[in-house]
Amino acid sequence: MIVTGVPPLVNTSPVWRRAWHPVAHAEEVTAGAPLQVLVAGEAWVIARFDGRLAAFEDRCPHRLAPLSAGQITTGGDGTARLSCAYHGWRFDGTGRCDLIPSLGRHGKISKRARLRAAYGVAEAYGLVWLAPEEPLAPLPAFGEWGAPGMTGARARTVRTRAGAGQLVDNFLDAAHFPFVHAASFGVSDGEPLQAGEVTTSSWRLTGVFDTPYRDGGVVVTHRVTKTSGPNGTAHVRLDLPHVTIAILLACLPEDADTTRVFKLITRGDIDGDAGKLERFIKEEDQILAEDLAILERYRCSLLPLDPHAEVHTRADRLSVAWRRLMADAAAQALSEPGEASEPGEASEPGEASEPGEASEPGEASGPGEPGG
Ligand code: FES
Ligand SMILES: [Fe+2]
Numbered sequence: 497m498i499v500t501g502v503p504p505l506v507n508t509s510p511v512w513r514r515a516w517h518p519v520a521h522a523e524e525v526t527a528g529a530p531l532q533v534l535v536a537g538e539a540w541v542i543a544r545f546d547g548r549l550a551a552f553e554d555r556c557p558h559r560l561a562p563l564s565a566g567q568i569t570t571g572g573d574g575t576a577r578l579s580c581a582y583h584g585w586r587f588d589g590t591g592r593c594d595l596i597p598s599l600g601r602h603g604k605i606s607k608r609a610r611l612r613a614a615y616g617v618a619e620a621y622g623l624v625w626l627a628p629e630e631p632l633a634p635l636p637a638f639g640e641w642g643a644p645g646m647t648g649a650r651a652r653t654v655r656t657r658a659g660a661g662q663l664v665d666n667f668l669d670a671a672h673f674p675f676v677h678a679a680s681f682g683v684s685d686g687e688p689l690q691a692g693e694v695t696t697s698s699w700r701l702t703g704v705f706d707t708p709y710r711d712g713g714v715v716v717t718h719r720v721t722k723t724s725g726p727n728g729t730a731h732v733r734l735d736l737p738h739v740t741i742a743i744l745l746a747c748l749p750e751d752a753d754t755t756r757v758f759k760l761i762t763r764g765d766i767d768g769d770a771g772k773l774e775r776f777i778k779e780e781d782q783i784l785a786e787d788l789a790i791l792e793r794y795r796c797s798l799l800p801l802d803p804h805a806e807v808h809t810r811a812d813r814l815s816v817a818w819r820r821l822m823a824d825a826a827a828q829a830l831s832e833p834g835e836a837s838e839p840g841e842a843s844e845p846g847e848a849s850e851p852g853e854a855s856e857p858g859e860a861s862g863p864g865e866p867g868g
Pocket of ligand 1: 556557558559560561580581582583584585
C-alpha cells in the first residue's frame with residue numbers, strides 16, 4: 497500500500513486562492529496607474545476606477561499581455577477605463593471591453609473580450625486586500641486598529657524568502673521567545689511554557705500563552721492571545737501589566753520564492769509622544785528581523801501539514817491546530833468554491849490522526865480540534 501501524507505504548505509498551494517490577502521499599501525494603488533500584485537504565483541492587476549477598486553487577472557484576453565503595463569484613461573462617458581499597452585483594447589471597471597482600436601469605434605466586440613475579476617478586493621487597515629476566489633473566512637479582524645486610546649503604525653514592510661506558512665506558524669509560536677528574541681523581550685523563567693486552551697470557532701483559531709517578558713531591566717508576565725485562520729494573517733494581542741499591544745502580521749505568498757510581510761502595530765500608551773512611537777516601531781522591526789534571521793536559515797520554505805513530519809509537544813498545541821486547520825482548508829479548497837464547510841468536515845473520517853502521536857508518550861496532549 498502506498499501511503500501519502502498531507503502535502504506541505506508552500507507559497508503556491510491552491511489553498512491560498514480561497515483567502516483574503518494583503519496585496520499593497522492603500523497608497524500604492526493610485527488613480528493614475530494599474531498595479532501588478534502576485535498571489536500564490538498568479539498575477540493580478542489592481543486599479544482604481546473613479547475611486548472604486550477593481551482587481552482582474554493581469555492578462556489581456558487578446559494576446560495575454562499584462563494589463564498592469566497599461567494605463568488608466570478616460571472613456572467617452574467621462575469614466576475611467578483600463579487600456580492595454582499592447583494593442584490598446586480598453587476595459588471598463590467591470591472588465592467589459594468597450595473599444596478595440598484596430599476594429600474602429602463601431603467594430604463588433606466579442607463577448608469573450610472580458611477580464612476575469614477577482615472574487616473580492618477591499619481596503620482595510622490602510623492595506624488593499626484581494627481574494628482570488630470565494631474566501632473560506634472573512635477579512636481578518638483587527639479591533640485595536642483605530643480603537644480609542646490605541647495608536648497604530650506600520651512597522652517596516654519586508655520581502656523574504658521565508659514561506660507565508662512558516663511566518664504565520666512562527667507568529668503563533670511562543671516557545672521561541674527566550675531564544676530567538678533573547679536580544680529584545682525574550683527571557684526564560686525556567687518554568688514550562690504556560691500554553692493555555694486552543695479554541696476554534698468556524699475557521700477562527702485562538703490560543704493563549706502566559707509568558708515572561710523583559711521590558712528594559714524588568715521582567716513581567718504577560719498574556720499573549722494569538723488568533724489566525726485559513727490565511728496568511730495572524731493577530732497577536734499582548735496584555736502587559738502597564739500597556740496593551742496588538743499586532744496584525746499579514747503575509748502575502750507572492751510566488752514560490754518570496755513572501756511580502758506587512759506588520760501593523762498598535763499600542764495603548766503612546767499618547768501622542770512621537771519619540772515613543774518611533775521607539776515602538778524600531779523595536780517591532782527588530783523583533784521581526786530576529787524571526788526572519790532563523791526562518792531564512794531554512795533551506796526550504798515549506799511548512800509540513802502532515803502531523804507525523806515533525807515532533808510536537810504540548811507547548812506547540814496552537815501550531816499543531818493551525819497545521820490541521822490549513823490541512824482542512826487545503827482539502828476544502830480543492831472542492832468547488834461556494835461549498836464552504838466548517839473546518840474538519842473536509843477530511844475523511846479517520847484520516848486525521850492526533851498530531852500528539854508523533855511525540856513521546858506523556859509529552860503531548862491532544863491539541864484543540866478545529867471545528868470542535
Ligand atoms: S494584448 Fe492587449 S490589446 Fe493586444
Ligand atoms: Fe518571534
